Amino acid sequence: MGKFYLTTAIDYVNAPPHLGHAYEKVCADVINRYQKMKGNDTFFCTGVDEHSLNVYRQAKAKNISPKQYCDGMVPAFKQAWESLNIKYDRFIRTTDNDHILSVKKLLQKIYDSGDIYKDKYQGWYCVSCEAYLQESDLVEGKCPVHNRKAEWLEEDNYFFRLSRYSEKILEHINEHADFVTPEIRKNEIVNIIKSGLQDISISRASEGWGIELPFDPGQTIYVWIDALTNYISAAGFSADDLKFGKLWPADLHIIGKDITRFHCIIWPAMLLSAGIKLPLRVYAHGFMTLEGKKMSKTDNNFVDPKNIVETAGSDAARYFIIREMPYADDMDFTWDRFWLRYNTHLANDLGNLSSRILSMAEKYCKNLIPAFGKEQDKDNGFQKTAFERTDNYQRLMDDCQLSSALASAWELVTFANKYIEVNQPWKLYKTGQQEKLDSVLRNLLEGLKVISVLLYPFIPVASEKILRSIGVEKDMEAGSFPETKIWGSLPEGSKIHKSGILFPRKEKD
Numbered sequence: 001m002g003k004f005y006l007t008t009a010i011d012y013v014n015a016p017p018h019l020g021h022a023y024e025k026v027c028a029d030v031i032n033r034y035q036k037m038k039g040n041d042t043f044f045c046t047g048v049d050e051h052s053l054n055v056y057r058q059a060k061a062k063n064i065s066p067k068q069y070c071d072g073m074v075p076a077f078k079q080a081w082e083s084l085n086i087k088y089d090r091f092i093r094t095t096d097n098d099h100i101l102s103v104k105k106l107l108q109k110i111y112d113s114g115d116i117y118k119d120k121y122q123g124w125y126c127v128s129c130e131a132y133l134q135e136s137d138l139v140e141g142k143c144p145v146h147n148r149k150a151e152w153l154e155e156d157n158y159f160f161r162l163s164r165y166s167e168k169i170l171e172h173i174n175e176h177a178d179f180v181t182p183e184i185r186k187n188e189i190v191n192i193i194k195s196g197l198q199d200i201s202i203s204r205a206s207e208g209w210g211i212e213l214p215f216d217p218g219q220t221i222y223v224w225i226d227a228l229t230n231y232i233s234a235a236g237f238s239a240d241d242l243k244f245g246k247l248w249p250a251d252l253h254i255i256g257k258d259i260t261r262f263h264c265i266i267w268p269a270m271l272l273s274a275g276i277k278l279p280l281r282v283y284a285h286g287f288m289t290l291e292g293k294k295m296s297k298t299d300n301n302f303v304d305p306k307n308i309v310e311t312a313g314s315d316a317a318r319y320f321i322i323r324e325m326p327y328a329d330d331m332d333f334t335w336d337r338f339w340l341r342y343n344t345h346l347a348n349d350l351g352n353l354s355s356r357i358l359s360m361a362e363k364y365c366k367n368l369i370p371a372f373g374k375e376q377d378k379d380n381g382f383q384k385t386a387f388e389r390t391d392n393y394q395r396l397m398d399d400c401q402l403s404s405a406l407a408s409a410w411e412l413v414t415f416a417n418k419y420i421e422v423n424q425p426w427k428l429y430k431t432g433q434q435e436k437l438d439s440v441l442r443n444l445l446e447g448l449k450v451i452s453v454l455l456y457p458f459i460p461v462a463s464e465k466i467l468r469s470i471g472v473e474k475d476m477e478a479g480s481f482p483e484t485k486i487w488g489s490l491p492e493g494s495k496i497h498k499s500g501i502l503f504p505r506k507e508k509d
Protein backbone atom coordinates (compact mmCIF):
# COMPACT_ATOMS: atom_id res chain seq x y z
CA MET A 1 0.00 0.00 0.00
CA GLY A 2 1.03 3.59 -0.46
CA LYS A 3 1.62 6.59 1.75
CA PHE A 4 -0.79 9.43 2.35
CA TYR A 5 0.45 12.76 3.69
CA LEU A 6 -2.23 15.24 4.60
CA THR A 7 -2.17 18.63 6.24
CA THR A 8 -4.54 21.25 7.58
CA ALA A 9 -3.92 24.96 7.55
CA ILE A 10 -2.07 26.09 10.65
CA ASP A 11 -4.14 28.45 12.78
CA TYR A 12 -3.13 31.83 14.07
CA VAL A 13 -2.20 31.23 17.66
CA ASN A 14 -3.64 34.47 19.02
CA ALA A 15 -7.17 33.21 19.77
CA PRO A 16 -8.32 29.77 20.94
CA PRO A 17 -9.97 27.67 18.21
CA HIS A 18 -13.70 27.81 17.51
CA LEU A 19 -15.93 25.31 15.72
CA GLY A 20 -14.93 26.70 12.32
CA HIS A 21 -11.30 25.73 12.95
CA ALA A 22 -12.52 22.41 14.33
CA TYR A 23 -14.32 21.55 11.11
CA GLU A 24 -11.11 21.53 9.13
CA LYS A 25 -9.29 19.37 11.66
CA VAL A 26 -12.16 16.87 11.94
CA CYS A 27 -12.29 16.75 8.16
CA ALA A 28 -8.59 15.88 8.07
CA ASP A 29 -8.98 13.31 10.84
CA VAL A 30 -11.84 11.62 8.97
CA ILE A 31 -9.76 11.39 5.80
CA ASN A 32 -6.73 10.21 7.74
CA ARG A 33 -8.65 7.37 9.38
CA TYR A 34 -10.21 6.42 6.05
CA GLN A 35 -6.81 6.27 4.37
CA LYS A 36 -5.53 4.04 7.16
CA MET A 37 -8.54 1.80 6.66
CA LYS A 38 -7.55 1.55 3.02
CA GLY A 39 -4.18 0.30 4.19
CA ASN A 40 -2.18 3.44 3.53
CA ASP A 41 0.69 4.58 5.68
CA THR A 42 -0.51 8.06 6.64
CA PHE A 43 1.05 11.16 8.10
CA PHE A 44 -1.27 13.90 9.36
CA CYS A 45 0.09 17.30 10.27
CA THR A 46 -1.64 20.24 11.89
CA GLY A 47 -0.37 23.09 14.04
CA VAL A 48 -0.20 26.80 14.67
CA ASP A 49 1.20 29.88 13.01
CA GLU A 50 3.11 31.95 15.57
CA HIS A 51 5.14 34.61 13.79
CA SER A 52 2.47 37.22 13.35
CA LEU A 53 2.47 40.89 14.12
CA ASN A 54 -0.63 40.27 16.22
CA VAL A 55 1.26 37.87 18.47
CA TYR A 56 4.12 40.33 18.77
CA ARG A 57 1.79 43.15 19.79
CA GLN A 58 -0.31 41.11 22.20
CA ALA A 59 2.81 39.75 23.90
CA LYS A 60 4.19 43.26 24.20
CA ALA A 61 0.95 44.47 25.75
CA LYS A 62 1.21 41.64 28.31
CA ASN A 63 4.87 42.32 28.93
CA ILE A 64 5.96 38.81 28.04
CA SER A 65 8.02 37.45 25.16
CA PRO A 66 6.16 36.41 22.01
CA LYS A 67 7.34 32.85 22.52
CA GLN A 68 5.98 32.84 26.09
CA TYR A 69 2.73 34.17 24.77
CA CYS A 70 2.53 31.35 22.18
CA ASP A 71 3.47 28.72 24.78
CA GLY A 72 0.47 29.88 26.75
CA MET A 73 -1.90 29.59 23.80
CA VAL A 74 -0.87 26.23 22.31
CA PRO A 75 -2.53 23.98 24.96
CA ALA A 76 -5.98 25.31 24.04
CA PHE A 77 -5.51 23.99 20.51
CA LYS A 78 -4.16 20.63 21.58
CA GLN A 79 -6.95 20.16 24.10
CA ALA A 80 -9.64 21.08 21.59
CA TRP A 81 -8.32 18.58 19.05
CA GLU A 82 -7.96 15.89 21.66
CA SER A 83 -11.53 16.39 22.85
CA LEU A 84 -12.73 15.90 19.28
CA ASN A 85 -10.77 12.66 19.00
CA ILE A 86 -8.43 14.10 16.37
CA LYS A 87 -5.26 12.06 16.05
CA TYR A 88 -2.48 13.85 14.24
CA ASP A 89 1.12 12.72 13.83
CA ARG A 90 2.71 16.14 14.12
CA PHE A 91 1.61 19.34 15.77
CA ILE A 92 3.90 21.88 14.18
CA ARG A 93 4.66 25.28 15.63
CA THR A 94 6.36 27.79 13.37
CA THR A 95 8.81 28.43 16.20
CA ASP A 96 9.97 24.78 16.05
CA ASN A 97 13.64 24.52 15.22
CA ASP A 98 13.27 22.15 12.27
CA HIS A 99 10.73 24.52 10.76
CA ILE A 100 12.99 27.55 11.13
CA LEU A 101 15.81 25.65 9.41
CA SER A 102 13.42 24.50 6.72
CA VAL A 103 12.20 28.03 5.96
CA LYS A 104 15.78 29.28 5.69
CA LYS A 105 16.75 26.38 3.47
CA LEU A 106 13.81 26.97 1.15
CA LEU A 107 14.38 30.74 0.92
CA GLN A 108 18.05 30.19 0.16
CA LYS A 109 17.10 27.84 -2.69
CA ILE A 110 14.67 30.39 -4.11
CA TYR A 111 17.32 33.11 -3.75
CA ASP A 112 19.91 30.94 -5.49
CA SER A 113 17.55 30.38 -8.39
CA GLY A 114 17.47 34.13 -8.97
CA ASP A 115 13.84 34.66 -7.97
CA ILE A 116 14.40 37.09 -5.09
CA TYR A 117 15.35 40.77 -5.41
CA LYS A 118 15.30 43.88 -3.20
CA ASP A 119 12.96 46.80 -3.80
CA LYS A 120 10.91 49.44 -2.04
CA TYR A 121 7.45 48.45 -0.89
CA GLN A 122 4.57 50.64 0.08
CA GLY A 123 0.96 49.77 0.57
CA TRP A 124 -2.01 49.21 2.83
CA TYR A 125 -1.57 46.38 5.29
CA CYS A 126 -4.18 44.57 7.41
CA VAL A 127 -2.64 43.20 10.58
CA SER A 128 -5.40 40.63 10.98
CA CYS A 129 -5.02 39.31 7.41
CA GLU A 130 -1.23 39.61 7.76
CA ALA A 131 -1.36 40.77 4.17
CA TYR A 132 -1.10 43.83 1.99
CA LEU A 133 -4.40 44.90 0.50
CA GLN A 134 -5.12 46.73 -2.72
CA GLU A 135 -6.51 50.24 -2.35
CA SER A 136 -9.59 48.96 -4.18
CA ASP A 137 -10.11 46.22 -1.57
CA LEU A 138 -10.56 48.71 1.26
CA VAL A 139 -13.97 49.84 2.47
CA GLU A 140 -13.72 53.29 4.03
CA GLY A 141 -10.05 52.63 4.67
CA LYS A 142 -10.79 49.35 6.43
CA CYS A 143 -10.14 45.71 5.64
CA PRO A 144 -13.54 44.36 4.53
CA VAL A 145 -12.94 40.97 6.18
CA HIS A 146 -11.86 42.27 9.58
CA ASN A 147 -13.49 45.68 9.60
CA ARG A 148 -10.16 46.95 10.86
CA LYS A 149 -8.30 50.06 9.71
CA ALA A 150 -5.55 49.20 7.23
CA GLU A 151 -2.08 50.56 7.98
CA TRP A 152 0.20 52.27 5.46
CA LEU A 153 3.57 50.51 5.38
CA GLU A 154 6.60 51.67 3.45
CA GLU A 155 9.96 49.95 3.55
CA ASP A 156 12.75 48.14 1.71
CA ASN A 157 11.68 44.56 1.18
CA TYR A 158 12.76 41.51 -0.69
CA PHE A 159 10.46 40.44 -3.47
CA PHE A 160 9.71 37.05 -4.96
CA ARG A 161 9.32 36.86 -8.74
CA LEU A 162 5.84 35.37 -8.63
CA SER A 163 5.09 36.86 -12.05
CA ARG A 164 7.54 34.40 -13.59
CA TYR A 165 5.35 31.45 -12.68
CA SER A 166 1.93 32.34 -14.13
CA GLU A 167 2.24 30.09 -17.16
CA LYS A 168 3.74 27.17 -15.29
CA ILE A 169 1.03 27.19 -12.63
CA LEU A 170 -1.75 27.49 -15.19
CA GLU A 171 -0.25 24.61 -17.08
CA HIS A 172 -0.07 22.56 -13.90
CA ILE A 173 -3.70 23.29 -13.06
CA ASN A 174 -4.78 22.31 -16.56
CA GLU A 175 -2.87 19.07 -16.44
CA HIS A 176 -3.92 18.11 -12.91
CA ALA A 177 -7.69 18.24 -12.59
CA ASP A 178 -7.54 17.70 -8.81
CA PHE A 179 -4.87 20.23 -7.97
CA VAL A 180 -7.41 22.86 -6.93
CA THR A 181 -10.79 21.64 -5.74
CA PRO A 182 -13.73 22.20 -5.71
CA GLU A 183 -14.20 23.40 -9.30
CA ILE A 184 -15.52 26.80 -8.20
CA ARG A 185 -12.24 27.52 -6.38
CA LYS A 186 -10.24 26.35 -9.36
CA ASN A 187 -12.05 28.82 -11.59
CA GLU A 188 -11.31 31.65 -9.16
CA ILE A 189 -7.63 30.78 -9.14
CA VAL A 190 -7.42 30.49 -12.92
CA ASN A 191 -9.05 33.92 -13.24
CA ILE A 192 -6.62 35.49 -10.78
CA ILE A 193 -3.64 34.06 -12.65
CA LYS A 194 -5.01 35.10 -16.04
CA SER A 195 -5.53 38.65 -14.82
CA GLY A 196 -1.77 38.80 -14.25
CA LEU A 197 0.42 37.98 -11.25
CA GLN A 198 2.64 40.57 -9.64
CA ASP A 199 5.81 39.93 -7.68
CA ILE A 200 5.21 39.82 -3.95
CA SER A 201 7.06 41.19 -0.98
CA ILE A 202 8.41 38.35 1.17
CA SER A 203 10.19 40.13 3.98
CA ARG A 204 9.76 42.91 6.53
CA ALA A 205 12.34 45.17 8.09
CA SER A 206 12.84 43.31 11.35
CA GLU A 207 10.52 43.89 14.26
CA GLY A 208 12.27 41.16 16.18
CA TRP A 209 9.66 38.45 15.80
CA GLY A 210 9.92 36.10 12.87
CA ILE A 211 12.45 34.04 10.97
CA GLU A 212 15.45 35.91 9.59
CA LEU A 213 16.21 35.85 5.89
CA PRO A 214 19.27 33.61 5.44
CA PHE A 215 20.90 36.11 3.06
CA ASP A 216 19.94 39.26 5.05
CA PRO A 217 19.42 38.74 8.78
CA GLY A 218 18.23 42.34 9.08
CA GLN A 219 14.92 41.28 7.57
CA THR A 220 12.32 38.81 8.81
CA ILE A 221 10.41 36.56 6.47
CA TYR A 222 6.81 37.49 5.72
CA VAL A 223 4.57 35.34 7.91
CA TRP A 224 2.72 33.70 5.02
CA ILE A 225 5.91 32.53 3.35
CA ASP A 226 6.99 31.18 6.73
CA ALA A 227 3.61 29.50 7.37
CA LEU A 228 3.28 27.81 3.98
CA THR A 229 6.68 26.21 4.43
CA ASN A 230 5.39 24.22 7.43
CA TYR A 231 4.11 21.58 5.04
CA ILE A 232 7.60 20.60 3.93
CA SER A 233 9.11 21.17 7.38
CA ALA A 234 6.83 18.55 8.90
CA ALA A 235 7.73 16.16 6.09
CA GLY A 236 11.40 16.41 7.04
CA PHE A 237 12.72 18.96 4.52
CA SER A 238 15.46 20.28 6.79
CA ALA A 239 15.78 17.48 9.28
CA ASP A 240 15.30 14.13 7.60
CA ASP A 241 15.97 13.54 3.89
CA LEU A 242 14.79 9.96 4.01
CA LYS A 243 11.47 10.95 5.52
CA PHE A 244 11.09 13.82 3.07
CA GLY A 245 11.73 11.53 0.13
CA LYS A 246 9.05 9.23 1.38
CA LEU A 247 6.37 11.74 2.39
CA TRP A 248 6.65 14.55 -0.13
CA PRO A 249 4.73 15.60 -2.18
CA ALA A 250 1.78 16.00 0.14
CA ASP A 251 -1.27 14.13 -1.04
CA LEU A 252 -3.70 16.66 0.34
CA HIS A 253 -3.70 20.18 1.76
CA ILE A 254 -7.02 20.96 3.46
CA ILE A 255 -7.60 24.70 3.78
CA GLY A 256 -10.35 27.30 3.99
CA LYS A 257 -11.62 28.91 0.82
CA ASP A 258 -10.22 32.32 1.82
CA ILE A 259 -6.59 31.25 1.54
CA THR A 260 -6.54 29.57 -1.88
CA ARG A 261 -4.35 32.32 -3.41
CA PHE A 262 -1.60 31.48 -0.97
CA HIS A 263 -1.89 27.73 -1.44
CA CYS A 264 -2.65 27.45 -5.13
CA ILE A 265 -0.52 30.28 -6.51
CA ILE A 266 2.21 31.46 -4.13
CA TRP A 267 3.04 28.08 -2.60
CA PRO A 268 3.38 26.20 -5.90
CA ALA A 269 5.44 29.08 -7.31
CA MET A 270 7.83 28.88 -4.34
CA LEU A 271 8.16 25.13 -4.78
CA LEU A 272 8.69 25.41 -8.53
CA SER A 273 11.40 28.00 -7.96
CA ALA A 274 13.16 25.72 -5.47
CA GLY A 275 12.77 22.66 -7.69
CA ILE A 276 10.49 20.82 -5.27
CA LYS A 277 7.49 18.76 -6.37
CA LEU A 278 4.03 20.28 -6.02
CA PRO A 279 1.40 18.89 -3.64
CA LEU A 280 -1.10 16.63 -5.36
CA ARG A 281 -4.29 18.25 -4.20
CA VAL A 282 -5.68 21.25 -2.38
CA TYR A 283 -9.20 21.01 -1.01
CA ALA A 284 -10.65 24.38 -0.05
CA HIS A 285 -13.69 24.02 2.18
CA GLY A 286 -16.39 26.55 2.94
CA PHE A 287 -16.90 28.58 6.09
CA MET A 288 -18.95 27.77 9.10
CA THR A 289 -21.20 30.65 9.96
CA LEU A 290 -23.24 31.38 13.05
CA GLU A 291 -26.49 33.25 12.56
CA GLY A 292 -25.37 33.87 8.99
CA LYS A 293 -22.11 35.58 9.97
CA LYS A 294 -18.59 34.16 9.72
CA MET A 295 -17.46 32.65 13.03
CA SER A 296 -14.94 34.88 14.69
CA LYS A 297 -13.55 35.25 18.17
CA THR A 298 -12.85 38.93 17.69
CA ASP A 299 -16.49 39.56 16.85
CA ASN A 300 -17.61 37.26 19.66
CA ASN A 301 -19.60 35.26 17.14
CA PHE A 302 -18.53 31.64 17.56
CA VAL A 303 -19.31 28.20 18.98
CA ASP A 304 -16.75 26.61 21.27
CA PRO A 305 -16.26 22.95 20.26
CA LYS A 306 -16.02 22.12 23.95
CA ASN A 307 -19.69 23.00 24.44
CA ILE A 308 -20.79 20.40 21.91
CA VAL A 309 -18.44 17.69 23.09
CA GLU A 310 -19.49 18.19 26.71
CA THR A 311 -23.21 17.93 25.98
CA ALA A 312 -23.27 15.32 23.22
CA GLY A 313 -19.84 13.68 22.92
CA SER A 314 -17.12 13.83 20.31
CA ASP A 315 -18.86 11.52 17.85
CA ALA A 316 -21.95 13.72 17.73
CA ALA A 317 -19.87 16.85 17.22
CA ARG A 318 -17.88 15.22 14.43
CA TYR A 319 -20.97 13.79 12.80
CA PHE A 320 -22.82 17.06 12.77
CA ILE A 321 -20.18 19.34 11.36
CA ILE A 322 -19.15 16.90 8.65
CA ARG A 323 -22.72 16.05 7.70
CA GLU A 324 -23.79 19.67 7.51
CA MET A 325 -20.85 21.18 5.66
CA PRO A 326 -21.42 20.86 1.91
CA TYR A 327 -18.43 20.09 -0.31
CA ALA A 328 -18.27 23.46 -2.01
CA ASP A 329 -20.37 25.74 0.13
CA ASP A 330 -20.78 27.20 3.62
CA MET A 331 -22.84 25.89 6.54
CA ASP A 332 -24.72 27.82 9.15
CA PHE A 333 -24.56 26.42 12.66
CA THR A 334 -27.67 26.41 14.81
CA TRP A 335 -28.24 24.47 18.01
CA ASP A 336 -31.79 23.56 16.86
CA ARG A 337 -30.38 21.88 13.81
CA PHE A 338 -27.72 20.18 15.89
CA TRP A 339 -30.27 18.57 18.23
CA LEU A 340 -32.54 17.65 15.36
CA ARG A 341 -29.72 15.78 13.64
CA TYR A 342 -28.61 14.25 16.89
CA ASN A 343 -32.02 12.88 17.80
CA THR A 344 -33.18 11.81 14.35
CA HIS A 345 -29.96 10.49 12.86
CA LEU A 346 -27.83 9.33 15.74
CA ALA A 347 -30.34 8.41 18.46
CA ASN A 348 -33.18 7.15 16.21
CA ASP A 349 -31.75 5.93 12.92
CA LEU A 350 -28.44 4.48 14.02
CA GLY A 351 -28.80 4.03 17.78
CA ASN A 352 -32.14 2.26 17.51
CA LEU A 353 -31.05 0.15 14.55
CA SER A 354 -28.10 -1.16 16.45
CA SER A 355 -29.97 -1.86 19.68
CA ARG A 356 -32.91 -3.50 17.86
CA ILE A 357 -30.65 -5.85 15.91
CA LEU A 358 -28.69 -6.84 19.01
CA SER A 359 -31.84 -7.34 21.10
CA MET A 360 -33.46 -9.50 18.43
CA ALA A 361 -30.32 -11.59 18.08
CA GLU A 362 -30.37 -12.05 21.85
CA LYS A 363 -34.00 -13.02 21.96
CA TYR A 364 -34.38 -15.03 18.76
CA CYS A 365 -30.91 -16.49 18.20
CA LYS A 366 -29.71 -17.35 21.72
CA ASN A 367 -27.54 -14.25 21.67
CA LEU A 368 -25.26 -15.85 19.11
CA ILE A 369 -24.35 -14.84 15.59
CA PRO A 370 -26.60 -17.12 13.54
CA ALA A 371 -25.80 -18.96 10.31
CA PHE A 372 -27.30 -17.69 7.07
CA GLY A 373 -29.60 -20.66 6.77
CA LYS A 374 -30.63 -21.65 3.26
CA GLU A 375 -28.22 -20.42 0.63
CA GLN A 376 -30.88 -18.52 -1.33
CA ASP A 377 -31.65 -16.35 1.69
CA LYS A 378 -28.19 -14.90 1.43
CA ASP A 379 -29.11 -12.90 -1.61
CA ASN A 380 -32.02 -10.70 -0.72
CA GLY A 381 -30.86 -7.39 -2.05
CA PHE A 382 -29.31 -6.34 1.27
CA GLN A 383 -25.84 -7.42 0.25
CA LYS A 384 -26.22 -5.81 -3.15
CA THR A 385 -27.38 -2.53 -1.62
CA ALA A 386 -24.56 -2.60 0.93
CA PHE A 387 -21.90 -3.09 -1.75
CA GLU A 388 -23.39 -0.41 -3.98
CA ARG A 389 -23.49 2.12 -1.15
CA THR A 390 -19.92 1.18 -0.26
CA ASP A 391 -18.71 1.82 -3.82
CA ASN A 392 -20.46 5.15 -3.84
CA TYR A 393 -19.04 6.04 -0.44
CA GLN A 394 -15.52 5.15 -1.56
CA ARG A 395 -15.75 7.30 -4.68
CA LEU A 396 -16.98 10.25 -2.60
CA MET A 397 -14.42 9.79 0.19
CA ASP A 398 -11.59 9.68 -2.34
CA ASP A 399 -12.89 12.99 -3.67
CA CYS A 400 -13.10 14.67 -0.20
CA GLN A 401 -16.91 14.82 -0.52
CA LEU A 402 -17.35 13.82 3.09
CA SER A 403 -20.90 14.97 3.67
CA SER A 404 -22.13 13.03 0.65
CA ALA A 405 -20.11 9.97 1.62
CA LEU A 406 -21.74 10.08 5.03
CA ALA A 407 -25.16 10.40 3.39
CA SER A 408 -24.36 7.36 1.29
CA ALA A 409 -23.56 5.31 4.40
CA TRP A 410 -26.76 6.61 5.93
CA GLU A 411 -28.80 5.24 3.03
CA LEU A 412 -27.68 1.85 4.23
CA VAL A 413 -28.85 2.68 7.76
CA THR A 414 -32.25 3.58 6.31
CA PHE A 415 -32.28 0.42 4.20
CA ALA A 416 -31.55 -1.73 7.25
CA ASN A 417 -34.36 -0.14 9.24
CA LYS A 418 -36.77 -0.83 6.37
CA TYR A 419 -35.48 -4.38 6.05
CA ILE A 420 -36.59 -5.01 9.63
CA GLU A 421 -40.07 -3.64 8.92
CA VAL A 422 -40.43 -5.68 5.73
CA ASN A 423 -39.19 -8.97 7.17
CA GLN A 424 -40.77 -8.64 10.62
CA PRO A 425 -38.48 -11.00 12.55
CA TRP A 426 -40.95 -11.10 15.48
CA LYS A 427 -43.53 -12.75 13.19
CA LEU A 428 -41.01 -15.27 11.93
CA TYR A 429 -40.30 -16.06 15.57
CA LYS A 430 -43.99 -16.49 16.48
CA THR A 431 -44.60 -18.74 13.50
CA GLY A 432 -41.53 -20.84 14.20
CA GLN A 433 -39.64 -20.08 10.98
CA GLN A 434 -36.27 -20.31 12.68
CA GLU A 435 -34.14 -20.85 9.60
CA LYS A 436 -35.58 -17.84 7.81
CA LEU A 437 -35.29 -15.85 11.04
CA ASP A 438 -31.61 -16.77 11.34
CA SER A 439 -31.02 -15.59 7.79
CA VAL A 440 -32.76 -12.29 8.32
CA LEU A 441 -30.81 -11.57 11.48
CA ARG A 442 -27.54 -12.66 9.97
CA ASN A 443 -28.13 -10.26 7.07
CA LEU A 444 -28.90 -7.51 9.55
CA LEU A 445 -25.74 -8.22 11.52
CA GLU A 446 -23.62 -8.25 8.36
CA GLY A 447 -25.28 -4.99 7.32
CA LEU A 448 -24.58 -3.48 10.71
CA LYS A 449 -20.94 -4.44 10.32
CA VAL A 450 -20.66 -2.71 6.94
CA ILE A 451 -22.40 0.36 8.30
CA SER A 452 -20.06 0.53 11.29
CA VAL A 453 -16.95 0.22 9.15
CA LEU A 454 -18.18 2.96 6.79
CA LEU A 455 -18.99 5.20 9.74
CA TYR A 456 -15.76 4.54 11.60
CA PRO A 457 -13.82 7.54 10.23
CA PHE A 458 -16.65 9.85 11.30
CA ILE A 459 -17.85 8.42 14.60
CA PRO A 460 -15.04 6.12 15.73
CA VAL A 461 -16.22 5.64 19.31
CA ALA A 462 -19.72 4.40 18.50
CA SER A 463 -18.56 2.40 15.47
CA GLU A 464 -15.98 0.54 17.45
CA LYS A 465 -18.53 -0.25 20.18
CA ILE A 466 -20.91 -1.76 17.65
CA LEU A 467 -18.16 -3.74 15.95
CA ARG A 468 -16.91 -5.16 19.24
CA SER A 469 -20.43 -6.14 20.18
CA ILE A 470 -20.75 -8.29 17.06
CA GLY A 471 -17.39 -9.96 17.41
CA VAL A 472 -15.23 -7.83 15.11
CA GLU A 473 -11.97 -7.37 16.97
CA LYS A 474 -9.91 -6.03 14.08
CA ASP A 475 -7.97 -2.78 14.37
CA MET A 476 -10.08 -0.58 12.13
CA GLU A 477 -7.10 1.56 11.19
CA ALA A 478 -5.05 -1.32 9.87
CA GLY A 479 -6.45 -1.84 6.40
CA SER A 480 -9.95 -2.83 7.52
CA PHE A 481 -11.81 -1.33 4.56
CA PRO A 482 -12.00 -4.54 2.48
CA GLU A 483 -14.21 -5.85 5.30
CA THR A 484 -17.05 -3.80 3.74
CA LYS A 485 -16.95 -6.10 0.72
CA ILE A 486 -17.23 -9.40 2.56
CA TRP A 487 -20.75 -10.49 3.31
CA GLY A 488 -20.52 -13.30 5.82
CA SER A 489 -17.30 -12.64 7.71
CA LEU A 490 -18.83 -12.38 11.18
CA PRO A 491 -17.74 -15.16 13.52
CA GLU A 492 -20.68 -17.56 13.31
CA GLY A 493 -21.80 -18.94 16.64
CA SER A 494 -19.88 -16.43 18.70
CA LYS A 495 -21.56 -14.51 21.46
CA ILE A 496 -23.02 -11.04 21.03
CA HIS A 497 -22.17 -8.39 23.61
CA LYS A 498 -24.70 -5.61 23.83
CA SER A 499 -23.14 -2.19 23.74
CA GLY A 500 -25.62 -0.15 25.75
CA ILE A 501 -27.28 3.00 24.45
CA LEU A 502 -24.98 4.68 21.94
CA PHE A 503 -26.75 8.00 21.63
CA PRO A 504 -29.32 8.63 24.38
CA ARG A 505 -32.15 10.86 23.15
CA LYS A 506 -31.81 14.40 24.38
CA GLU A 507 -34.16 17.26 24.85
CA LYS A 508 -32.43 20.43 23.78
CA ASP A 509 -31.54 22.87 26.49
Ligand SMILES: [Zn+2]
Binds near residue numbers: 127129130143146
Ligand atom coordinates in the same frame (compact mmCIF):
# COMPACT_ATOMS: atom_id res chain seq x y z
ZN1 LIG B 1 -8.07 41.81 7.28
